[in-house]
Amino acid sequence: MFIGDILAPFAGKRPSRNRVVAAVLLQAAAFAAFHLLPERIPQTFMLGALLGWMTLATGSLLPAIVAHAAHNAMPLIFLGLAGNSWVPDLGGGNVPSAIVISAVAAVVVGLAIIRQSRTRRA
Secondary structure, eight states: OHIIIIIHHHHOSSOOHHHHHHHHHHHHHHHHHHTTOGGGHHHHHHHHHHHHHHHHHHTOSHHHHHHHHHHHHHHHHHHHHHOTTTOOOOSSSSOOHHHHHHHHHHHHHHHHHHHHHHHHHO
């Protein structure tokens, strides 16, 4: 939503450096505000800026989608690795293995896409 409705129109079809910076910052601010977590605005803003830059750099929304999924998966991975002692009561005690495996897969796929994108550019 933020990349399609804010980033793309502000950047334009042939964006100048200033338009790219303004577009990425505007969509990152909207991304952070939309999450409604005042204590996490700086981190969410930085994630939004990174995702916007990734989209413009690769010309595809897919790397940003995978990176966002990987970002959201990291707490699940850490909870799964921590075992029972650090996992809050989720009604069953542990984070199900399938969720942890899915989170690890999201991170691996994200890293593969970033590596492929960097290799293609070089």
